[in-house]
Amino acid sequence: MNVLKLKAVSEENPNETVKRETVDLGNGSDVVYIQRLIPSDQSWKWFHYLDKHIPWTRPTIRVFGKSFLQPRDTCYVATPGLTELTYSGYQPHAYSWDDYPPLKDMLDAVHKALPGSSFNSLLLNRYNGGNDYVGWHSDDEKLYGPTPEIASLTFGCDRDFVLKKKPCKKSCDGSDEPASKRLKKGSHDADQHTFRLRHGSLLVMRGYTQRDWIHSVPKRAKAEATRINLTFRRVF
Ligand SMILES: O=C(O)CCC(=O)C(=O)O
Numbered sequence: 001m002n003v004l005k006l007k008a009v010s011e012e013n014p015n016e017t018v019k020r021e022t023v024d025l026g027n028g029s030d031v032v033y034i035q036r037l038i039p040s041d042q043s044w045k046w047f048h049y050l051d052k053h054i055p056w057t058r059p060t061i062r063v064f065g066k067s068f069l070q071p072r073d074t075c076y077v078a079t080p081g082l083t084e085l086t087y088s089g090y091q092p093h094a095y096s097w098d099d100y101p102p103l104k105d106m107l108d109a110v111h112k113a114l115p116g117s118s119f120n121s122l123l124l125n126r127y128n129g130g131n132d133y134v135g136w137h138s139d140d141e142k143l144y145g146p147t148p149e150i151a152s153l154t155f156g157c158d159r160d161f162v163l164k165k166k167p168c169k170k171s172c173d174g175s176d177e178p179a180s181k182r183l184k185k186g187s188h189d190a191d192q193h194t195f196r197l198r199h200g201s202l203l204v205m206r207g208y209t210q211r212d213w214i215h216s217v218p219k220r221a222k223a224e225a226t227r228i229n230l231t232f233r234r235v236f
């Protein structure tokens with residue numbers, strides 16, 4: 001697949017770096033957002049490849065003891081021999097990177113943007129319009145360790161990605177004020193952040209983001225087009 005485009009940009013403008021924003025969420029959690037990591041034409045090529053070739057499924061999952069059809073399509077890819085992933089009572093089949101070679105080019109592009117990273121698993125999600133969504137959750141499964149770096153690459157329709165601070169039993173800021181008292185004061189703006197995830201963008205959650213925050217991609221009546229999202233993770 002064509003990753004030459006990425007190279008060409010940096011060769012033409014060796015001093016030009018891709019713009020990245022870091023949002024410090026406090027207490028050792030932060031998020032990095034790179035709005036234009038993958039050029040648009042390359043992103044569309046990858047979008048169409050993924051849409052057509054990935055063996056998408058829509059599994060039944062269990063949430064709070066009830067069975068639901070997951071409100072989006074999914075697929076899982078992992079290096080052989082890793083601990084298996086289970087979420088919401090569902091254990092996806094782990095496909096191999098070799099089954100879908102362009103995934104390795106996407107992985108390379110993400111590794112290049114995040115020096116020192118080494119992802120070995122990938123969860124893919126496809127949202128077929130604004131009724132598809134992912135509800136509030138954190139990716140805090142044990143197999144990712146206490147401070148996972150999770151890199152989220154988006155193709156297709158723009159959607160909002162919302163991060164919200166978990167209510168904590170004891171104050172998260174170290175004071176002894178109980179959560180119930182603090183919640184009565186209303187939540188602060190700093191407790192919620194929305195990122196408009198664009199075609200070709202990369203969002204990275206780091207540090208204690210999974211321990212202290214939840215995230216979602218809410219339903220959006222106006223989002224009609226398909227969105228494909230890839231979250232790269234390292235299983236320890
Ligand atoms: O689609 C997204 O942007 C997020 C997906 C997600 O949170 C997940 O797969 O755990």
Ligand SMILES: [Fe+2]
Nearest residue numbers: 137138139215
């Ligand atoms: Fe997630």
